[in-house]
Amino acid sequence: MTDLLTHTAFEGALRAIGAERYHVHHPFHHLLHDGKLSKGQVQAWALNRYCYQAHIPMKDASLLARLPTPELRREWRRRLVDHDGDGVAPGGVERWLALTDGLGLDRDYVASMEGILPATRFAVEAYVRFVRERSVLEAVASSLTEMFSTDIIRTRVSGMLANYSFVSEETLAYFKPRLTQAPADVAFALDYVKREARTREQQEQCLAALRFKCDLLWAQLDALHFAYVEPALPPPGAFRIPPS
Ligand SMILES: O=C(O)c1cc(C(=O)O)c2c(n1)C(=O)C(=O)c1cc(C(=O)O)[nH]c1-2
DSSP: OOOOOOHHHHHHHHHHHHHHHOGGGSHHHHHHHTTOSOHHHHHHHHHHHHHHHHHHHHHHHHHHTTOOSHHHHHHHHHHHHHHHOOSSSOOHHHHHHHHHHHTTOOHHHHHHTTTSOHHHHHHHHHHHHHHHHSOHHHHHHHGGGGGGHHHHHHHHHHHHHHHOTTOOTTTTTTHHHHHHHHHHHHHHHHHHHHHHOOSHHHHHHHHHHHHHHHHHHHHHHHHHHHHHTSSOOOOTTSOOOOOO
């Protein structure tokens, strides 16, 4: 293996992965943000994305259990509260259900995850398994797609508000706290990864973890595109867009 990358070069290599592979570049997101989807197609996106959101605290809980110090556990515990709430203020998963409510989807149907695409389930399960089975360093590195999420969230919120009559600030309320939560998550995780990747091999493992995560986000949108845009062939048992 070649030499250790400097922190600057390592961060640059991580950012280059996002520039090439982050799901902001996926055609489905262009359609979503530019107002080119029907309400039913937006429902399909929100329904499938619920599965991702609901599993994020599960993957964070499994990582939390493996963290060796109180400082690290406190930091990761914050993510659990962000997603699960504290029993008083709603967390991200609950706020995502406010979005699916606003889009007219039945809450029990969404939470049952019955109608999600098989590829969504496989991708999300792969993420949970990756975080459970790989090193703590790779698990933390796999969260670094959040480095790129504030830009996509800003574009999504402004694009969807401008282009769809069926969404409002209220239904998109999920995203606002993410604009402060994600940078805080990233500040910690990026610092951790730069500090703890002490060999070139470990740096390469972090880069591979981030590529893997970008790929699983991309694969979810491929599946949505195939099922609901072109050729529009939802698999058996998956959500069907209601006739308008
Ligand atoms: O809206 C998005 O495009 C987007 C992307 C990502 C991401 O890059 O994984 C996350 C989120 N949102 C998000 O809301 C979120 O809570 C989140 C947690 C994580 C993670 O890997 O721990 N990613 C993301």
